[in-house]
Amino acid sequence: MALLAVSNLGKQFGGLQAVSEVSFSVERGMIKAVIGPNGAGKTTLFNLITGSLTPSSGSVLLDGRDITGHRPHQIASFGIARTFQNIKLFPGMTVLENVMIGRHIRSSGGFIASMLHLPWVLAEEQRIRQAALERLEMLGIAELAELEATSLAFGQQRAVELARALAMEPDLLLLDEPAAGLNIYETAEVGRLISSIRQLGITVLLVEHDMSLVMDISDEIVVLSFGRKIAEDVPEAIQSNEEVIKVYLGE
Structure with missing residues (x-):
């Protein structure tokens, strides 16, 4: 059974069919990539999978469980984490605090228990802190833990967002353009990190425009054009697919 199964997924905004019958x-x-020109529906597809948008049609199954139309926090608790095309960090909070927020989805302490400072809640908070620090160490940014997250350089903020997603211990990690805005050296490091994430037992689905990165790390690639899937295959086959070439280079 596939970990993620997307079936005939569609989303319509008024008269615009942003995603159409994608499976x-x-x-x-x-490690699977979703590629396509700007406006192809890639980020909309991610929003449908993670509950930020409700599908107009079709279904999304996670490990056989129908998660179609569930709220984002519910889908996160089922085992899907994501990063965003435009970095979303909490201003006024440190790097460590941002990552700890991702970990809290695995906690059992509620608001009242936290207010009462119960011993088991304090112990759990310490475990969350330690797990967050381990993610920062994995990504090589532990020395930034006490700095304000939004004060960091762009590439470092990308790493913090990735650490926060990993802190959730997801089964499936969705990465929306993880190399956007990065230089060639930072992009190579992102490729190394994504490959290492697989070693943790985490499945990866990414949207990315950097074709060198996509071809280097992906096992399979899905190609979208105007909201429709036009190809799905291994990287070598995608590179020689005539319809894909037309989409990117024109007739």
Whole structure:
């Protein structure tokens, strides 16, 4: 059984069909990419999978469980984490605090218990802190833990957002243009990190415009054009697919 199964997924905004009858699956342990020109529907697809948008049609199954139309926090608790095309960090909070927020989805302490400073809640908070620090160390940014997250350089903020997603211990990680705005050296490091994330047992689905990165790390690629899937195959086959070439280079 595939970890993620997207079936005939569609989203319509008024008279605009942003995503139309898109179907694909992601096997556990895979790195799969979604590519396509600007406006192809890639980020809309991610928003449908993660509950930020409600599908007009079709379904999304996670490990056989129908998660179609669930709220984002519910889908996160089921085992899907994501990053965003435009970095979303909490201003006025440190790097460590931003990452700890991602970890709290795995906590059991509620608001009242936290207010009462119960011993088991304090112990759990310490475990959350330690797990967040481990994610920062994994990404090589532990020395930034006490700095304000939004004061960091762009590439460092990308790393913080990734650490926060990893702190959730997801089964499936969705990365929306993880190399956007990065230089060639930072992009190479992102590729290394994504490959290492698979070693943690996390499946990865990414949207990315950097074709060198996509071809280097992906097991399979889905290609979208005007909201429709036009190809799905291994990188070598996608590179020689005539319809994909036309989409990117024109007739």
